[in-house]
Amino acid sequence: MRRIAILAILLVSLLVWAAPLAAAPPKVGGQLPDITLTAPKDSTEKDYLGWGWGKSFKIPEIKAPYVLIEIFSMYCPYCQGEAPNVNKLYAKIQANPKLKDKIKLIGIGVGNTAFEVKTFKTKYKIPFPLFPDGDYVIHKQVGEVRTPYFIGVKINADGTTRVIHSQLGVLGDVDQFLTQFSALTDLKQEVLP
Amino acid sequence: MKNHLSRLPAAVGLAVLILFWTGGAFALSDAYKNNIYHPGLLKPVDSNLKVKVGKKAPDFTLPAINGEQVSLSQFRGKKNVVLSFVPAAWTPVCSDQWPGYNMVKDIFDDHDAILLGITVDNIPTLYSWTNQMGQLWFPVLSDFWPHGKVARTYGILRSDGVAERALFVIDKKGVIRYIDVHNINQRPALEVLVGELDKLK
Numbered sequence: 001m002r003r004i005a006i007l008a009i010l011l012v013s014l015l016v017w018a019a020p021l022a023a024a025p026p027k028v029g030g031q032l033p034d035i036t037l038t039a040p041k042d043s044t045e046k047d048y049l050g051w052g053w054g055k056s057f058k059i060p061e062i063k064a065p066y067v068l069i070e071i072f073s074m075y076c077p078y079c080q081g082e083a084p085n086v087n088k089l090y091a092k093i094q095a096n097p098k099l100k101d102k103i104k105l106i107g108i109g110v111g112n113t114a115f116e117v118k119t120f121k122t123k124y125k126i127p128f129p130l131f132p133d134g135d136y137v138i139h140k141q142v143g144e145v146r147t148p149y150f151i152g153v154k155i156n157a158d159g160t161t162r163v164i165h166s167q168l169g170v171l172g173d174v175d176q177f178l179t180q181f182s183a184l185t186d187l188k189q190e191v192l193p
Numbered sequence: 194m195k196n197h198l199s200r201l202p203a204a205v206g207l208a209v210l211i212l213f214w215t216g217g218a219f220a221l222s223d224a225y226k227n228n229i230y231h232p233g234l235l236k237p238v239d240s241n242l243k244v245k246v247g248k249k250a251p252d253f254t255l256p257a258i259n260g261e262q263v264s265l266s267q268f269r270g271k272k273n274v275v276l277s278f279v280p281a282a283w284t285p286v287c288s289d290q291w292p293g294y295n296m297v298k299d300i301f302d303d304h305d306a307i308l309l310g311i312t313v314d315n316i317p318t319l320y321s322w323t324n325q326m327g328q329l330w331f332p333v334l335s336d337f338w339p340h341g342k343v344a345r346t347y348g349i350l351r352s353d354g355v356a357e358r359a360l361f362v363i364d365k366k367g368v369i370r371y372i373d374v375h376n377i378n379q380r381p382a383l384e385v386l387v388g389e390l391d392k393l394k
Contacts, residue, residue: 075289076222077327110220115384146223
């Protein structure tokens with residue numbers, strides 16, 4: 001009986017402790033982890049993602065060949081400081097007819113509740129969709145990276161993905177970033193003058 | 194057999210305890226680079242609360258980073274007060290909590306509330322640490338000497354000498370309206386605090 005009890009404890013502990021074993025940060029050339037996001041309620045955001053059905057969705061369902069994901073937290077000072085810069089990047093993409101429907105920007109607030117993500121969005125007037133990851137599920141999937149962290153992904157026609165950019169820390173000059181990022185895509189011919 | 198069976202509830206209890214002991218997940222800002230010490234998973238709460246909702250909050254005076262002395266009583270009749278105790282500078286969850294509050298000054302303003310951030314660290318440590326958070330709009334107080342006196346008065350000094358991760362909402366009359374001695378491994382959700390501040394309106 002005692003052995004069974006000890007075994008039960010060990011088993012439960014093992015189950016619980018095995019779960020948080022984190023993956024490594026996404027590597028360029030690899031696949032994006034299988035991230036599930038809650039569908040946005042806002043129709044503008046749905047239109048932006050080209051997606052508007054169901055309760056949840058996966059990143060390859062976004063109707064664009066490239067997605068840039070910002071892993072952030074409302075509680076992270078660098079993310080707060082970087083917010084206007086990322087907004088600028090979004091504006092640059094949207095203002096360029098050749099990039100507008102090709103590169104989509106989303107943010108995932110790791111450890112942030114829906115309320116906290118909304119607070120961040122309102123505070124910094126963030127025009128692109130942000131998603132909460134209150135229980136750190138996605139954070140673990142992306143290797144528990146520090147924030148902000150940027151992941152650029154190519155979405156293939158067959159629904160597979162390829163990571164084309166993986167970066168810890170702020171973007172720096174957005175024009176320079178966009179040029180460098182575009183060079184990693186098939187869009188490069190369209191961006192360069 | 195009876196004797197063995199009697200151990201089963203204890204075993205199950207221990208298993209459940211282990212189950213709920215987890216959840217020390219956190220995300221770190223790149224602002225801190227590799228300067229954060231990871232204490233690992235800690236006992237969620239390790240103290241006995243000595244204050245109650247509905248009772249007067251014990252007054253205190255503590256030194257702030259900017260050199261001022263700040264007393265709880267100075268806000269009496271003027272501001273609602275949120276006390277945010279965090280365990281220690283340069284640790285994972287704490288390093289995120291105040292930058293979040295720093296971003297939402299307008300929420301505190303809307304509720305006519307001031308935030309006082311308190312740890313048992315000394316002033317130089319608090320100075321270096323909070324410098325990584327950017328410009329903070331609220332006072333950061335040091336409950337370093339006599340060590341953890343205020344935390345002890347409130348009953349939130351842990352057995353290893355750091356404070357709990359605790360929130361106290363105190364109204365303009367100096368009465369405690371809300372207490373959250375949180376699981377030290379986790380950050381309290383902002384909406385809960387905002388909900389409590391809403392109740393003061």
